[in-house]
Amino acid sequence: MLKVTNLHAQVETNPIIKGINFEVKPGEVHAIMGPNGSGKSTFSKLISGHPDYELTDGSIEFDINGKMTNISELEASDRAKEGIFLGFQYPVEIPGVTNITFMHEAFNALCEHQGAEKMNESDFREYVKSKLPILEMNEAFLDRAVNEGFSGGEKKKNEILQMLLLNPRLALLDETDSGLDIDALKTVAKGVNTLRSKYNAIVLVTHYQRLLDYIQPDFVHVLYQGQIIKSGDKTLALELEEKGYDWLTAGIQ
């Protein structure tokens, strides 16, 4: 459903992504690992359409209505409506906009795009409430401003909650495990596993293998200096846990 070919991208004149080939099929779970500063966040933002990054070569194709379509010119909001979700490494705080209003707006934008009827406020609240227990969140979170004053763990749970509400075909989760204690990590993993099905695909971006104990990936890739330098199955993650990244990156400059 996603095919990235020879992707090159830069910020201002700084090349950050230097030739990535990457393919995801429905039902798959991929993990992208790599040291800090490798380009993992940049890669996931590029796929979701962040305007800061300039695509200089290559293409991003995504399955739209059964047809692989080049989406690199598509606005972020349109990509989201086609089913691409980005879970942020650092979710921003939005003062003055309540969580429920924000989610409702996003949900209805999706309904409209899919030609479905929009949901009214009270039905939507019931729908959201049905998802809260999965993430061990209480209803009070819905009426607070988006992420404002949330702890690190609460922000990440809030990202996963949004993911479950929007039910994306492709979820890119950037460092969803960072800053979580073990209980929160298990809760978040439970939320992610709820999405898992033969129709949805998940890309986990992480630099620890810890999360992968709870969400088993089918493929593991190592991103370093803007390139995928190794791919394998889940045993690669264990190997990285044991040996670190140096044995892979030693020869590269």
Added chain:
Amino acid sequence: MSFLEKTKSFSGYDQAKLNSLVIPNMKNEQWKYTNLERLYSTPWSPSSSQSPSERSKIDDLEILKINGASFSSEETIASIKVRKSTEQEIEMFLSREHFYSKGFLSQLINASPTLYLTTEQVGKNTPVEIQFSNSSEEQINIVLLGVVKDKQAISLRFTGKGQYHVHVWGNLKPNQCLEHVIYQELDHTSSFLFESHYNIPRDAHYRQILVQNGALFSRHNISASLTGENAETDLHGLYKPTEKSHVDNSAYIEHGASHTFSRQVYKGIIGDEAKGIFAGIVKVNKDCLLIEAEQLNKNLLLNKKAQAYSRPQMEIDADDVKCAHGSTIGQLSEAELFYFQSRGIPKERARAMLAEGFAMDVLLKIDNEVIRELTIKRLRGLC
């Protein structure tokens, strides 16, 4: 004897002083951003409207609509009697020191017909709205005096067009609480010159939330004197100039007694080529203890050509003072916009939601729930 002649016999009326007042110009520090001379270079004709007042109701709010500068004599809506002011009340207003020292509207008010109205609380606090409306490009002078029994909330709404000169003025008595929510939505040819002053004695509370969502040119002089222990004031404002409009806010708060409180949050959402200005002074007099004062001004620029000027100031001659003041001028954050977009919300809608979130902070300060909900709906364009 005409009313104008009669005013001259009022004690405290000072013709010489009044004559010496001129329309302020930009050389005056307080007026350096706002050129009034431009506004007065062409003469305006006074309002000639003869239409009677109308009544209506939205949700639980009873509304009295006053057309132009005509008002019969007396109307009672909800808990408020609206009547022409008495000579005594007018005398008190015209002879106050403040009228001469800072009032730039004085001359105009003195020279042209002016509608003097008093809102008098006669029942239990039920919120009401007085709507001032005008359908032609005329000049309208209104002096609005408020008499409160214990606690009252009043929405004042300005619609239509013309050149409005408005004074909102009063002396509260101890333990009284008055809330004015002022919503200005004049059309884009209009001007709105507004002054308000309240004296707030012991245990009294004056609240004012001013929303400016229209007019080409507006200037607000807002002042309050806290004169007794436990006196409080909340003066907040939201201004949303667009196109080439100009909004200038000037606030002055004087803490003249111990244990007094003032809070001000003014927020500007400035679009297109508009200009928004805030200058505020909080003065704490000597020997006043346990003062708390907050003065914040935040501006959101929606366009590269939009401009904001901000000058919050504190003049403190006392020691035991807890003060917070500050100002910000910024644009919508790209990170926040992208967060919305990544959830499928288009950029234009994201901008509107972020701006509304920014504004909500001020609207949520409206204490009366009925007026608060209605004001939020109006700002969203829902009614």
